[in-house]
Amino acid sequence: xxxxxxxKDIITRVEISPQLYYNLSFSPGDTTTSDALxxxxxxxxxxxxxxxxxxxxxxxxxxxxxxxDVYGRPLISRGWxxxxxxxxxxxxxxxxIASEYQFSRYKTAREFLNLLCDMSSEEKHHARIxxxxxxxxxxxxxxxxxxxxxxxxxxxxxxxxxxLTARDIRWAIRCEQVRTNMxxxxxxxxxxxxxxxxxxxxxxxxxxRYGGKTELITS
Numbered sequence: 001x002x003x004x005x006x007x008k009d010i011i012t013r014v015e016i017s018p019q020l021y022y023n024l025s026f027s028p029g030d031t032t033t034s035d036a037l038x039x040x041x042x043x044x045x046x047x048x049x050x051x052x053x054x055x056x057x058x059x060x061x062x063x064x065x066x067x068x069d070v071y072g073r074p075l076i077s078r079g080w081x082x083x084x085x086x087x088x089x090x091x092x093x094x095x096x097i098a099s100e101y102q103f104s105r106y107k108t109a110r111e112f113l114n115l116l117c118d119m120s121s122e123e124k125h126h127a128r129i130x131x132x133x134x135x136x137x138x139x140x141x142x143x144x145x146x147x148x149x150x151x152x153x154x155x156x157x158x159x160x161x162x163x164l165t166a167r168d169i170r171w172a173i174r175c176e177q178v179r180t181n182m183x184x185x186x187x188x189x190x191x192x193x194x195x196x197x198x199x200x201x202x203x204x205x206x207x208x209r210y211g212g213k214t215e216l217i218t219s
Contacts, residue, residue: 033211034203039196041077047173048074051166059146060165063210071169072206079188080172082202085141085162094162095209096141097172101179102186103134112136115178123174125167134186138175140168163209 048071054060063072075097076082085096103109113131116138120126127140142165179185190198 034200034207037200037203039199040192041073041199044074044077047176050170050173053170054166060142060144060167062145062147062161062163062165063169063206065211067169068203068206068210071173073203075169075172075176076199076202078176080202081198082205083139085139094141095164095205096139097164097168098137098139099172099175100138100188101136101182102188103136103182104184104186106134108182108184109134109136112178112182116175119174119178120171123167123171125171127171140171142167
């Protein structure tokens with residue numbers, strides 16, 4: 001993960017809108033790597049190890065470019081997708097990850113939902129979880145994600161910009177672990193064309209947002 005920010009490192013914390021943040025500093029990553037991948041992505045049955053929790057959940061750093069292969073690709077290969085979210089959802093400037101789980105029985109879907117709620121309490125990170133008959137949908141991002149400026153080491157400023165952090169990755173991996181122990185899973189019906197389109201779009205979003213700079217340069 002990117003360098004962790006702890007409370008003692010913070011001199012000033014400023015909240016700005018995602019649009020202003022990107023206008024100031026965003027250096028998009030190269031998305032051509034996503035086109036070089038073979039789709040659909042081979043499903044990675046072995047989940048990556050859980051990333052360490054940020055030292056302070058209130059100052060969780062955004063994902064770094066090195067996290068994309070380690071965590072992003074395995075989760076996308078297992079049905080997770082990247083979607084726009086937050087106050088700038090119409091422009092896609094802030095990202096969330098989402099997945100759906102279908103069951104053969106409503107009772108099992110409800111049990112899965114309850115397990116996810118318990119897990120959320122353990123992680124102290126609560127996703128948006130919905131139950132629609134026999135389908136459980138999850139969506140998450142870190143609303144308190146932060147990026148530190150590097151233009152003035154004597155007066156560091158931390159900007160709050162919602163996005164994806166280790167907290168979201170941990171939650172998604174643990175969600176997959178819970179899923180592997182469930183029975184009565186139903187097959188999600190999706191065409192090959194739709195699967196490829198969704199996976200390619202998700203990888204492009206991650207590379208575009210997290211494949212470039214991770215620092216905030218305001219000078």
